[in-house]
Amino acid sequence: xxxxxxxxxxxxxxxxxxxxxxxxxxxxxxxxxxxxxxxxxxxxxxxxxxxxxxxxxxxxxxxxxxxxxxxxxxxxxxxxxxxxxxxxxxxxxxxxxxxxxxxxxxxxxxxxxxxxxxxxxxxxxxxxxxxxxxxxxxxxxxxxxxxxxxxxxxxxxxxxxxxxxxxxxxxxxxxxxxxxxxxxxxxxxxxxxxxxxxxxxxxxxxxxxxxxxxxxxxxxxxxxxxxxxxxxxxxxxxxxxxxxxxxxxxxxxxxxxxxxxxxxxxxxxxxxxxxxxxxxxxxxxxxxxxxxxxxxxxxxxxxxxxxxxxxxxxxxxxxxxxxxxxxxxxxxxxxxxxxxxxxxxxxxxxxxxxxxxxxxxxxxxxxxxxxxxxxxxxxxxxxxxxxxxxxxxxxxxxxxxxxxxxxxxx
Amino acid sequence: xxxxxxxxxxxxxxxxxxxxxxxxxxxxxxxxxxxxxxxxxxxxxxxxxxxxxxxxxxxxxxxxxxxxxxxxxxxxxxxxxxxxxxxxxxxxxxxxxxxxxxxxxxxxxxxxxxxxxxxxxxxxxxxxxxxxxxxxxxxxxxxxxxxxxxxxxxxxxxxxxxxxxxxxxxxxxxxxxxxxxxxxxxxxxxxxxxxxxxxxxxxxxxxxxxxxxxxxxxxxxxxxxxxxxxxxxxxxxxxxxxxxxxxxxxxxxx
Ligand SMILES: Cc1ncc(COP(=O)(O)O)c(C=O)c1O
Numbered sequence: 001x002x003x004x005x006x007x008x009x010x011x012x013x014x015x016x017x018x019x020x021x022x023x024x025x026x027x028x029x030x031x032x033x034x035x036x037x038x039x040x041x042x043x044x045x046x047x048x049x050x051x052x053x054x055x056x057x058x059x060x061x062x063x064x065x066x067x068x069x070x071x072x073x074x075x076x077x078x079x080x081x082x083x084x085x086x087x088x089x090x091x092x093x094x095x096x097x098x099x100x101x102x103x104x105x106x107x108x109x110x111x112x113x114x115x116x117x118x119x120x121x122x123x124x125x126x127x128x129x130x131x132x133x134x135x136x137x138x139x140x141x142x143x144x145x146x147x148x149x150x151x152x153x154x155x156x157x158x159x160x161x162x163x164x165x166x167x168x169x170x171x172x173x174x175x176x177x178x179x180x181x182x183x184x185x186x187x188x189x190x191x192x193x194x195x196x197x198x199x200x201x202x203x204x205x206x207x208x209x210x211x212x213x214x215x216x217x218x219x220x221x222x223x224x225x226x227x228x229x230x231x232x233x234x235x236x237x238x239x240x241x242x243x244x245x246x247x248x249x250x251x252x253x254x255x256x257x258x259x260x261x262x263x264x265x266x267x268x269x270x271x272x273x274x275x276x277x278x279x280x281x282x283x284x285x286x287x288x289x290x291x292x293x294x295x296x297x298x299x300x301x302x303x304x305x306x307x308x309x310x311x312x313x314x315x316x317x318x319x320x321x322x323x324x325x326x327x328x329x330x331x332x333x334x335x336x337x338x339x340x341x342x343x344x345x346x347x348x349x350x351x352x353x354x355x356x357x358x359x360x361x362x363x364x365x366x367x368x369x370x371x372x373x374x375x376x377x378x379x380x381x382x383x384x385x386x387x388x389x390x391x392x393x394x395x396x397x398x399x400x401x402x403x404x405x406x407x408x409x410x
Numbered sequence: 411x412x413x414x415x416x417x418x419x420x421x422x423x424x425x426x427x428x429x430x431x432x433x434x435x436x437x438x439x440x441x442x443x444x445x446x447x448x449x450x451x452x453x454x455x456x457x458x459x460x461x462x463x464x465x466x467x468x469x470x471x472x473x474x475x476x477x478x479x480x481x482x483x484x485x486x487x488x489x490x491x492x493x494x495x496x497x498x499x500x501x502x503x504x505x506x507x508x509x510x511x512x513x514x515x516x517x518x519x520x521x522x523x524x525x526x527x528x529x530x531x532x533x534x535x536x537x538x539x540x541x542x543x544x545x546x547x548x549x550x551x552x553x554x555x556x557x558x559x560x561x562x563x564x565x566x567x568x569x570x571x572x573x574x575x576x577x578x579x580x581x582x583x584x585x586x587x588x589x590x591x592x593x594x595x596x597x598x599x600x601x602x603x604x605x606x607x608x609x610x611x612x613x614x615x616x617x618x619x620x621x622x623x624x625x626x627x628x629x630x631x632x633x634x635x636x637x638x639x640x641x642x643x644x645x646x647x648x649x650x651x652x653x654x655x656x657x658x659x660x661x662x663x664x
Contacts, residue, residue: 012543013540013542013543014538014543015538016467016561017537017540017565017585018564018585020540020563020565020566020570021565021566021570022565160474160475160478161464161465166465170466170467174467174468174470174589177468177590178588178589178590180565276516277515278516279511279512280465280510280512281465282538287512289512289516292486292487292513293463293512293513293515293516293517294463294464294481295464
């Protein structure tokens with residue numbers, strides 16, 4: 001089966017007729033950009049001057065010693081401008097929007113990192129910008145909402161369905177079918193209808209290209225294993241692409257185990273037995289759904305992983321046995337976060353911390369001349385409310401209480 | 411009788427046909443039953459039964475809410491099939507299924523279409539299944555003599571319309587404007603040009619839907635289209651004034 005937009009049996013473009021022409025144009029502009037070496041150079045220059053690329057590969061000396069096994073390296077996507085790998089995709093699509101001559105961008109966001117990156121790109125390139133965000137996520141990622149609005153974007157809280165990422169995607173599509181003449185939908189991950197999965201993976205491949213060179217330079221050999229968290233799968237596909245052709249490198253995707261795989265309250269599509277093949281949000285993949293095909297409510301402490309589907313590219317690699325999947329629970333994430341902050345002075349996002357959990361479980365199995373790479377997809381600053389709450393931090397609570405009183409008194 | 415024939419026959423007697431729509435299980439099957447009775451008694455020519463789906467991407471706020479509440483109220487696909495069987499047995503007019511592809515996919519495409527045929531459904535409208543992804547669906551629909559209704563949009567080129575028409579049967583569903591279901595449509599000169607394009611591309615009957623809610627709207631379409639589609643308007647009416655208002659509303663449309 002080699003239909004365009006398919007990876008094995010997964011993917012496709014299940015789109016309403018009203019978007020047929022829009023997708024034809026997008027496929028064309030993407031194909032032209034991909035065939036044009038000057039485009040990739042323009043992209044590299046932009047990411048170098050605006051977004052701190054190449055991002056460093058940090059040797060985690062203290063954590064390596066702590067676990068007494070593999071040498072642990074961290075790919076620092078948190079040091080991108082706006083604090084996550086999302087910038088890689090967004091700036092790339094921004095360049096395509098300029099080529100298409102459109103003047104407005106829209107996006108869904110879960111953790112708010114993609115929303116902030118998109119609002120930033122819109123500010124820089126002079127586009128109007130609307131971000132759709134599930135109401136539940138608006139509450140749990142409030143700092144990012146503030147920044148999106150400051151950057152000039154309109155943030156629309158989505159109150160339909162489960163009020164999380166999938167519902168934000170539906171709303172973004174509903175906007176797009178009305179405004180496609182002026183507007184590009186900047187899909188934030190390697191999901192949705194073709195060409196999004198392939199195109200977003202292309203922009204994110206910059207992570208893997210750098211990481212491969214960097215690990216060879218510092219370690220002299222390829223890593224034994226590479227870990228990445230998987231929401232839609234864009235940071236994972238980004239780093240995995242650097243090592244896909246090296247069979248000796250084991251690739252591990254870590255999904256949201258939420259309150260535990262046996263509770264049903266999780267977002268583990270490939271690491272649990274709860275998902276089944278389906279078609280929704282424009283593509284075919286493994287979805288967390290019931291026997292009728294209705295999507296289920298998912299749960300994760302990390303808004304960016306709290307999603308029903310997963311990239312068709314990853315489902316294919318999982319089916320072929322090339323990528324192994326694991327899940328990390330909310331609780332394991334808090335413990336690993338605390339350890340990483342204390343040992344390395346690095347604050348990963350809750351999403352990224354899922355990858356750290358699995359790497360920490362396995363580091364001790366390996367020996368000291370083997371290396372592992374953890375993709376730190378983003379920084380944890382956005383999660384300050386959630387993390388402070390989870391640690392039940394007394395002085396933070398006191399601060400919030402005082403601020404509340406101060407505003408109430410006005 | 412197949413859908414195309416049935417519609418052609420009805421069209422001989424009327425200047426324009428009416429197709430109405432409802433979401434199964436919303437607010438309940440009992441209300442669905444009463445609404446359909448009133449629709450049929452007041453001359454509706456074809457009815458679209460929407461099987462609720464949790465991600466109704468092409469729908470606006472009113473129908474999203476109906477989908478969500480139907481599912482939250484416990485509506486299952488099996489209940490929808492049983493209800494549709496009852497309606498198709500009771501009334502002469504054609505009934506169609508409208509839903510999103512995952513409902514068919516998860517049920518088993520072949521099983522779903524065979525079942526639809528068995529219970530007397532005449533065709534399906536699946537807005538997220540373009541012919542490029544629907545090869546198996548199209549060939550099974552033809553095997554079971556079900557009409558796979560194709561959709562035209564104002565953004566479709568004439569060449570694209572011809573391709574779509576080549577895969578369709580029964581009639582063509584012409585989406586009146588960009589956007590989702592539920593808001594008003596402006597029937598201006600560019601709409602007329604669009605309908606003219608639709609006409610050139612196919613000899614099948616043309617149904618026009620999205621934003622049609624009044625006698626004036628139906629009048630504007632008379633002579634230009636074959637079928638006027640009333641969607642959100644009756645759902646809103648039932649919600650605001652109760653199912654007993656549906657009969658007089660339908661009777662007043664033509
Ligand atoms: C920091 C961070 N990591 C990971 C993700 C998950 O997305 P993906 O799996 O596409 O990388 C998000 C999404 O919001 C994020 O903000």
